[in-house]
Amino acid sequence: MKRILLITTAMMFTTLGPLFAQDAVIVEVPQPARDYVIAHPxxxxxxxxxxxxxxxxxxxxxxxxxxxxxxxxxxxxxxxxIIVSTRDRKVVYLTK
Structure with missing residues (x-):
């Protein structure tokens, strides 16, 4: 029974996983750029x-x-x- 449950769960995540995935890409904005933005409002x-x-x-x-x-x-x-990619105008970094 446990084996069937594990297989069923794995199949659900494999099948439904892409439906819940987001297109968010983590971007590491260089620290000097972040410092500049803070220093030059x-x-x-x-x-x-x-x-x-x-x-x-x-x-x-x-x-x-x-x-x-x-x-x-x-x-x-x-x-x-808010730091934005100049390529597509998407927000890549929000300061705290």
């Missing part, structure tokens, strides 16, 4: 809805470039710095 913007890692920043919002780190830019939302 920009004018805050307002974005409707929640902003989370993986969210896309709208095209009409101007991103502030991070010197020496061209793959990333940032904005401040509700006094919180």
């Amino acid at each position: 920009s004018d805050p913007i307002v974005i409707e809805g929640d902003v989370a890692v993986g969210s896309v920043i709208p095209q009409d919002i101007e991103l502030v470039p991070i010197p020496d780190t061209p793959d990333y830019a940032y904005v401040y939302v509700d006094k919180q710095p």
